[in-house]
């Protein structure tokens with residue numbers, strides 16, 4: 001295929017939406033940001049490329065909140081209480097007595113959309129951010145591409161919760177990727193689901209000739225298996241060395257992941273004689289890390305190890321450094337097992353503030369942090385806490401008619417703490 005030619009295009013498109021705060025990306029960070037901004041009285045629009053919100057937590061099939069699930073803020077509390085009312089989440093146990101809390105990700109998809117709608121958030125599904133209009137550090141509009149074609153949203157404040165810093169990147173603000181040197185990101189993983197077979201069911205499902213079979217444990221990628229409801233199991237397989245920020249590479253990752261899934265399924269059915277039937281696969285590969293913003297502050301490994309405090313702290317992390325090696329598909333970590341634990345640490349507001357931007361925040365796994373630091377801060381509890389803080393800050397900037405940098409950061413923290421976020425160490 002011929003590469004490297006360019007095309008210029010110009011087109012008048014309608015500004016179909018005007019709001020106070022536009023949140024791009026409806027994962028756990030984005031939904032928490034939207035819930036928080038709406039709670040503060042802002043008119044909020046949330047834009048999500050898939051047909052459900054939840055991101056990795058729903059479309060990616062990641063169905064466990066890691067870290068501490070208490071004191072993460074009112075937005076997260078609302079999500080957990082809703083799941084509890086559906087009996088769709090394990091009972092609370094403090095971290096580290098329990099290091100995760102399993103939930104039903106299909107119920108989560110429903111619960112998140114209902115919570116957003118109850119707070120009056122305008123949801124756009126099947127809609128991608130395609131471009132950004134920026135001038136002097138201020139984003140004025142985002143160009144959306146949805147079923148109706150190209151349309152724009154104009155907002156006072158924008159929050160990038162795409163997980164891949166897409167808004168920030170498209171606006172031309174600085175971003176970084178992967179580990180220093182070669183840019184390799186933490187491995188992606190595909191989630192798929194099996195259920196126990198009945199006596200009469202066929203036990204081997206992959207016909208000859210479709211895959212290169214796996215014959216022994218050594219050839220397996222890292223495979224994690226845990227219960228998923230009655231008679232079901234969730235299976236996670238590691239897919240390293242792909243780039244979430246590159247169309248060709250992400251496509252190749254999805255293709256390889258489904259091939260690996262069939263190999264793993266076949267191995268467990270044929271070689272291990274497990275009586276499992278394929279149930280379904282997450283529609284999207286789980287992405288641990290993509291592009292992240294270059295923020296006014298970058299949270300370092302040293303900060304986290306020292307449990308450093310910040311005047312502008314708006315969130316707290318507790319989870320260990322879950323840094324899988326970027327370049328192999330085995331159960332290997334960048335650090336030795338003894339070095340993974342960290343004390344509770346704080347996340348400053350400046351980690352959500354892209355350099356040179358005036359009205360843009362980024363929350364969730366595209367925050368400004370070193371790769372290993374992010375391997376802790378990217379857990380959903382912490383992403384939600386950051387999302388809540390971003391929503392509070394954006395709504396405050398609207399209310400005060402000022403830029404994000406003109407805010408007293410202590411006001412964001414005070415409001416977040418008032419909404420049940422435990423930020424003190």
Ligand SMILES: Cc1cc2nc3c(=O)[nH]c(=O)nc-3n(C[C@H](O)[C@H](O)[C@H](O)COP(=O)(O)OP(=O)(O)OC[C@H]3O[C@@H](n4cnc5c(N)ncnc54)[C@H](O)[C@@H]3O)c2cc1C
Pocket residue numbers: 024025026027028029030047048049050053054055056057060062063064065066067100127128129130161162163164166188189190236286287288363364365366378379380381383
């Ligand atoms: C395999 C795997 C296992 C994990 N295990 C756990 C675990 O057990 N517990 C835990 O707490 N965390 C776990 N994590 C980490 C955690 O799931 C994620 O870091 C977290 O969910 C990130 O939330 P987020 O909202 O920042 O990003 P995401 O969940 O990625 O959400 C980003 C959203 O933005 C949308 N989006 C992206 N681009 C666009 C666009 N152009 N236009 C519109 N929308 C867009 C996406 O569709 C998505 O909904 C795991 C991650 C992976 C990949």
